Amino acid sequence: MGDKIGKPVDHARSELGEFTPGMFVNVMYTSPTDGSRLKINFLNGDDNLLCVNPRYDECSLVLNSKLGGGWQHEECPNDFPLDKGKDVELMISAEENSFELYSEKFNYFSYSYLYRDEVTNVKCIQCEGNGTNLLAFVGKVLPDFDVGKAVYIHGRAPTEDGFNIDLVPSLPSHYKSDIVCLHIGVRFAQGVVIRNNNTKGKWGNEEKWNGMPFRPGSPFAVIIYAQKGGFEISVNGKHFTKFNYRSSTPLQSDMCVQLVRVPHIEKIEFIEHELLIFDGLKIVLYCVLYCIL
The missing domain is CATH 2.60.120.200 (Jelly Rolls)
Structure with missing residues (x-):
């Protein structure tokens, strides 16, 4: 027997010494049934290089960056699975020029989000919100x-x-x-x-x-x-x-x-x-x- 990913939590946070191309974050959760929201943040102090924000109350996925105290323009991919009460698995990887978002749950989902700041500035990965059975982990391609x-x-x-x-x-x-x-x-x-x-x-x-x-x-x-x-x-x-x-x-x-x-x-x-x-x-x-x- 074994437990590959441990027991779920209601939030997740990892401080990083470095975040470079080839590294990724994989997030699993059960989407909320009450129409609330989650956030997956790639942080550097007060800056948020990428906020992945599934909004189940609006049936939309919103991507944005907060730099120098201000939010920038939103990007809203239209094919992300937003069914309520379903298991979701989303991988976010750092490539040379962009964050790549990928999911095989339900409908295939893939999206590129061009960097708005140096990805190596990411110092913390934070997951929060109203999803249940939240599991998040950091990895690197070898x-x-x-x-x-x-x-x-x-x-x-x-x-x-x-x-x-x-x-x-x-x-x-x-x-x-x-x-x-x-x-x-x-x-x-x-x-x-x-x-x-x-x-x-x-x-x-x-x-x-x-x-x-x-x-x-x-x-x-x-x-x-x-x-x-x-x-x-x-x-x-x-x-x-x-x-x-x-x-x-x-x-x-x-x-x-x-x-x-x-x-x-x-x-x-x-x-x-x-x-x-x-x-x-x-x-x-x-x-x-x-x-x-």
């Missing part, structure tokens, strides 16, 4: 993620509950919810780190030995390295465990990493470094300055 490649994740853990790190296949939508090649579920209450995979909604056998290398509310650095036989996982500069590839979810050439319930994400970086083995001690070398406060 092109050509094959043997010898790795992903480095630096963030701060929540103070309670836990969080997830998932590796999923990258498709044209950058995300597919029913396949997880590697699920890392940090569960503070149980004192375990779950490793698992998921194929079309069916979880494999859990692995949860090797203790708990994370601390509530503390910074962490994780490196997931693609080796021939499986993923090598390092936490805070020390080898933690290996997760063998499973036949139902093998290593794929294009992957995404997604983080669920991580309140501060400093960096997600695609790296190419060697895994060295000395007398059975596995050490991942990554040339960045890293400090656990």
